[in-house]
Amino acid sequence: RPWPISFQDERPSSVASAGSSPVFGKDREAGVRLFRYRTQTRVMKISCSVPILTLNVKAELARLLPVLADRFEDVYIVDGNSTDGTREYAASLGVRVEKQFDHDRPDSRIADFTAARLRSFGFARHGWIFLVDADEMPAPELMARVERIVSEDARKTVHAFPRLAVMPDGRTVERAFFYTEFTMVRLFHRDAGLTLASDRHVHERFILPKGVALMRHREPFLHAWPEPAEFRQKLERYVSMEYAEWTGSFQS
Numbered sequence: 001r002p003w004p005i006s007f008q009d010e011r012p013s014s015v016a017s018a019g020s021s022p023v024f025g026k027d028r029e030a031g032v033r034l035f036r037y038r039t040q041t042r043v044m045k046i047s048c049s050v051p052i053l054t055l056n057v058k059a060e061l062a063r064l065l066p067v068l069a070d071r072f073e074d075v076y077i078v079d080g081n082s083t084d085g086t087r088e089y090a091a092s093l094g095v096r097v098e099k100q101f102d103h104d105r106p107d108s109r110i111a112d113f114t115a116a117r118l119r120s121f122g123f124a125r126h127g128w129i130f131l132v133d134a135d136e137m138p139a140p141e142l143m144a145r146v147e148r149i150v151s152e153d154a155r156k157t158v159h160a161f162p163r164l165a166v167m168p169d170g171r172t173v174e175r176a177f178f179y180t181e182f183t184m185v186r187l188f189h190r191d192a193g194l195t196l197a198s199d200r201h202v203h204e205r206f207i208l209p210k211g212v213a214l215m216r217h218r219e220p221f222l223h224a225w226p227e228p229a230e231f232r233q234k235l236e237r238y239v240s241m242e243y244a245e246w247t248g249s250f251q252s
Contacts, residue, residue, distance in 0.1 A: 045073045046147050048187075049124035050132055053100070053116055055080040055109060057134040058089050060224070064137055065093050071143055072130070078120040080108040098123045112201045124190075127155070131186045135224045136163070142219035146187055155189040157213045158206070163223040172222065182216060 050068055054061070054077045061077070068075045076096035079087050083106050087097045100116055101108055110116045121129060128150050132138060138146070142161055149159060162180045165173040185206045188194050192212050197205040208214060226234070 046071055046143075046150050047126055048072050048128040048130050048146065048150050049074040049126040050076070050130045051120035051124060052077045052132055052134055053080075053110065053113075053120060054078065054082060054086050054090075054134050055100075056082045056084040056086055056107065058082070058084050058086045060134045061086060061089055064132070064134065065090060065095055067137070068132065069093050069095055071147075074125045076123060078116070078123065080110065081106045083107055096123075114196045114198065114200055114204050117196060117204055121190075127190045129188060129190070131184075132221075133223075135226075136221045137224070139220050139222060142217075142221065145217055145219045149187060153189075155191040156211060157215055158185045158189075158192055158194060158208065159187040160184065160214060160216045161186050161219055161221055162216075163221045166222050166224045168225065168227050185214065186221075 050072045052061075052064075052075070065075065074096075076098055077086070077090045078098045078100050079090075080100045081104060090097050098120070100110065100119065117131075130146055138161075145161075160182045162182055164179075165176065167173065184204060185194065185208075188206075193209045194212070195207045195209075197207055
């Protein structure tokens with residue numbers, strides 16, 4: 001499967017030739033034409049909030065935000081005072097910009113992801129909340145699934161979706177020893193009463209109240225993996241945070 005993904009079920013024939021994948025990547029102009037086409041033809045959006053934690057991810061948002069903003073009523077970023085134009089780019093698309101912190105220190109990294117998630121939920125304008133990371137892209141079938149779930153409005157069921165890794169060269173990894181990768185609950189309604197485990201500061205864990213059901217689906221996120229050096233640096237940071245948590249030496 002190519003990256004970026006293709007919306008072949010909706011695109012007009014003038015957007016791109018058969019077999020190409022024009023959405024916000026290798027063929028940017030075709031992606032922009034597709035975005036304009038879908039913006040002009042789609043009227044109803046999904047009544048759902050989509051918070052995205054960001055820090056200096058303008059390039060990733062250029063692929064993700066036009067797609068999400070076209071499908072959801074309330075898409076917003078919760079930013080750590082980025083300096084690469086992330087906030088300005090989001091605002092240019094009409095995407096709301098909220099702050100991760102109460103201070104204005106530039107390029108502030110998240111030290112406690114649980115606290116950051118909880119803060120992001122507080123900015124939501126809808127009861128349904130759909131969690132997407134900046135380096136992910138929901139597949140078209142996933143967004144169609146989210147639309148059905150929100151329309152059915154079964155508030156005591158929460159939902160998880162798998163991730164497929166996408167290599168820097170655009171290849172999607174169809175099979176891997178760590179599949180199926182369900183990271184955490186991704187779609188829920190506030191009325192479900194979910195909470196986040198307070199002892200987790202990285203790789204957050206939801207706690208489901210009694211009477212709330214978890215449903216796992218097959219429709220995937222496509223997760224863009226960075227180049228090996230950047231990937232290793234990212235893993236080392238997360239491992240160090242996990243170790244500090246395990247040893248009781250974590251400091252927010």
